Amino acid sequence: MAYQWVNNDFPKRLIERLFAFHQTYPKEKVYLHTDRPYYAAGETIWLKGYLFDGITHRSDSVSRTLYVDLVHLETQKVIIHKILRAENGYAPGDLQLPDSLLAGAYLLRSYTGWMRNFSEEDFFNKPVTILRTDEGELSAGLTSAAVETIRPDLQFFPEGGQLIQGLDNRIGFKAIGPNGKGLDVEGFVLNPAGDTLTGFASMHLGMGSFNLTPEAGKKYTAYLKFPDGRKFDYPIPPAQAEGFSMLVDNLSNRENVRVFIRNNKAAGAQGLFTLVAQTRGQVVHIAQGDVTKKSFIAPIPRNKVSEGITQLTLFDETNRPVCERVIFIDQNERLTVSIKPTKTVYAPREKMQFDIAVTNEEGTPVRANLSLAAIDTKQVLEKEPYATTINSYLTLTSDLRGAIEQPGYYIDPKNTDRHGKLDLLMLTQGWRRFTWQDVLQDSYAPTKYPIEQGLSITGQVARLNQKTPGQVKLTFMFSRPDSTRDFMIGESDEFGKFRLDNLNFADSTNVLIQSTTQKGNRNLTIKLDDLLNQPVRLIKIPYNPVLFQRDELAEYLKRTREYLEIERQIRRNREVLLKAFTIKKKREEPRDSRKIYGSADATIKLDLMNSAGALTVLDVLRGRVAGVTVTGNSLDPVVQIRGAANFQGVVEPLFLLDGVPVDKSTITSIAVTDVESIDVLKGASAAIFGSRSAGGAIAIFTKRGAPDYDFSKDPTPGTLITKLQGYSKLRKFYVPKYGEDNPENRRPDFRPTLFWSPMITTDSEGKASVSFFASDARTRIRVQAEGATSDGLPGVGLANVEVK
The missing domain is CATH 2.170.130.10 (TonB-dependent receptor, plug domain)
Incomplete structure (x- = not known):
């Protein structure tokens, strides 16, 4: 074992620049909790946004504006765009789906204005299926015959990032089927002479690994074989003649993660290599070793590492990054959310009550903010096992690139084999929060979008000939639907560009902008930037888990069709044509809402x-x-x-x-x-x-x-009149009260979502309670709560009750 602590300036520079990088570009994370995974056109998606600091996972109370888009995957167009007001890191809201919406696969994506400075891979993405009650069955995907003709996608991931000639290398692999999900496979590797070097088989969702010692000048080929005789060949990535290899043991030792480092550098190579371990931008361990020693073992104490993904980077003797690997450290830093019904069996339309208790990893009651949905499981099918929750997203999938299948599997304590399978995921899943080349720069480029504590208006003023007008005086007047007015003044920069930040207005607000030059010239044009309709670049498309078989949705589509028709009929009944009559009254002068006084002198x-x-x-x-x-x-x-x-x-x-x-x-x-x-x-x-x-x-x-x-x-020169989209108004989820004599209670009730409450706060003892009425359906009700504490501990609770 050859190993020594930091003793030169390079590791110090790494720490300094990494800190400066994350101070300049702080990261944010967004998570959306929705009431269910699929909907029919005309229904409402109930949701709640959670905003977190990207490093500490504390509630993000800085950004106060959250954007939510519903994207049609086939056309990659934003169908619905909403702006939610976030307070203390929480943003409840909803999306009302138009009756005319096409059936198909959609994507819910959510982000803050600050997140637009970085890759769209950092946006939150969630697949949603939209159905229509007036159309036939939803296609269940490719036929078996079509699947057999499609070549599976097999990808190889040498541990550390590269194969080195003459060194034993571990190679992770992942096989993906035509439906975009992991495919169980087995195969073998041949050398150029046709000799079998090793066999391999996937261990979990198409993932597995095998070892290979490549020789100079030789190419290797892997073959997948299937029981029906089909065989596909795939080239193994070529090996480098010289370099480092990294093998990480994150399973066998409870106290330490062990990193095995080997190299085949020439005898004249001198200097120190550097191993850096960092979790979400925070350095947790740095060590160095002498490159003249061909084998090294570097232990990393687990108690120094926070919950989540840790990146291991190896820099060679020239301080160039040459190997990289990510690992997951499970510290059980999660909440326990207990949901207990007062009864296990209820009657239709009976009042149901649930007591909620939240404790931290030490069993201590804590305050938490939760959102809770209760659904009818006969209508809302659980089609994807181990779907994304706030637990799996915050510490796992938000720090990985690409789509993760069954993310909840890896953090469920009931799965005793999860650690080995999670290590395979880390071996085969790409991770690129940043590149070290960007971090080690002496200065960083400015960002385009600010952190938004309100809404923004940006634009540019130009002369009629499109030349720069110089600094321009600007007047803004906001006219709300309730006839209230806001008045603001400002100036553009020398190029005519202007920005107005930290605004707070609701949907459909009219704005009047007037501009004059310093000399009083109004012959100007004003153009606003389109901050909302950003291009859709779906870099990270998650798996669409909802694939339906024949008749699975018959109950849901029938009940939803009945419910939507009742809603339409109620709206039609409100539109009553009155008999014409004449009202005679002395005309009154309309009151001007701009005056708070009576009459002027x-x-x-x-x-x-x-x-x-x-x-x-x-x-x-x-x-x-x-x-x-x-x-x-x-x-x-x-x-x-x-x-x-x-x-x-x-x-x-x-x-x-x-x-x-x-x-x-x-x-x-x-x-x-x-x-x-x-x-x-x-x-x-x-x-x-x-x-x-x-x-x-x-x-x-x-x-x-x-x-x-x-x-x-009023087409006045130097004036722009437009309508702006503001914060969406909060709507309350309708909950019937069957203990009251209400005409609405006489209609049939087969709602798929029985209850949605986005803002449940536990008290100092970690307790809260909710109550609502069962529907007419005799079914099983699934109640799930998700949420987090202000310091970033996530938690999920689940309960099931029967209605008979």
Whole structure:
């Protein structure tokens, strides 16, 4: 055993640059919990997003905007795009599926704005099947005859990344069938002379391994053989003449992970190699060995490594990365979520109650935030064993590249053989969170997208000839469906680009953007960046687990068709045609929602006569309102109502623009032709605005700010009017209450999802409870809760009850 601790500058540089890299590019993780794996067009997908820090797995409370897309896999188009508001790392929401949606395979993907700076492989992806109740059976895939004619995909993964001549190498392999899932195979390896060197067989989901010592100048071929006589050949990757090999033992020793390092370097090679072990960007172990020694064993203490995937990288004597391997360390850092029903058997429409208890790995009760779904198992089939949950995603699949089949198998304590099979997964599954070449740079490129604590608007202002206008003044007015207004001002950069961050508005919000150059020129065009409709690049497509056999969905499609038809009929019944009649009433002046006061002391309605010759709005007031004096030049006048003054001089009035307090310079920058009216409030009339209106108040109302203003009829230069998508409004899952006399309770109830609660918080004793009513179905109800603590411990709980 030749082994020594760090004693030169290279490992120190590794630690320094790795820390700087993750400080510059902090990672985020997103997980979506949905109520079930498939739906019919017209139904609702109920979901909850969880945001985590990519290194510590603590709840991510920095990003407050979560994007959710429903992507049609065949066309790779985003069918539904939602923006969810995240609070303390949690973002509940839903997707209402249109009745017109095509049946087929879809993908739910979710990400934050910051995650768009990196590979789309980091996005959360979940397969979803959409059905139609008015169509025939869903295809179950390829026929047996077609499968037999398709060549299986067999991939080889030399441990450490490369084969070295003259050294015993372990080679992992993975066989994938035509359906994209692991295929159980067996075969053998031949040398150029046709001699059999070794046989091999898959151990789990098409994965296995065998050993090979390649010789110089020889090529090797692997053959798959099938019981029906079919045989396929595959070349083994060529071996390098010189280098390092790495073999990792993560199974036989409870205290340490042992890394066996060998090399066949020439006798003159001098220097130290470096082994680095890091977990999600945090270095947990570094060791060095002398390259003159041909064999080394480097132990890594397990108690130094956190739960999850650890990357082992070997740098040669020239500090060049030459071998890499990932391993999984199981520290049992997960929650135990217990769900206990008060009864094991319930009657139809009986109230069901479940008590929830959450403890950490030490058995101590903890606070956790959970989402819970209760489904009818006769309608919602469990087609994929060991499907992705928050447990398997957070510590396993989120740090791997490619799709993982049955991820839950590897972390289920009931599977006593899981560690060996998990090690095969680590041997054969690619891992590329970053490349060391990127990490070891002295500086890093700036990112394109910021961390979003709200919504953003970005765009560019240009002259009509598309030339750069220089720095431009901008005014933003947001008009919500409830007639409320928000008013903001800002400036672009010298190239006309602008960005407005940390906004908070809901769906279908109108925005008016006005732009003027520093000299008051409005002959400009405004173009917003399309931050929502990003191109779809499906780099990591997970397995689509839902393959249905004949008649499996008959019950679900029948009940869903009945339920959707009842919903349509209820909507039709609400559309009642009333008999025409006439109502006579004295006309009332509509109230302007921009005014929080009653009547003004004086009002000026602007027209061509009284605004002629006025450079600014305040010029219109000169000599027209008793008690109001406007002195000085037009661009910086002094306004005084009833001689308001104090020891510091004139006390000017409070200025309001469409009900929003602004400074005087904003008022003077508004074009007179854009103003509809001016209200003057003196003394007590302005008291509603508090101490800010000690000098009275002047309220300016623009034509565009009026609640009933039709923006489409105002193609003003330098102005953009558009509708923006904001945060989705939260909808509450409907739960019938059968103990009450409600007309809705008289209709049949065969809902596939009986209950969905996205925000369940356990108390200091780790306890919570939920209750809901059973449906009319005599079936088995599956209740599953998923969630995490604020410090990143995930957990999943499951319970089943019968309805008879």
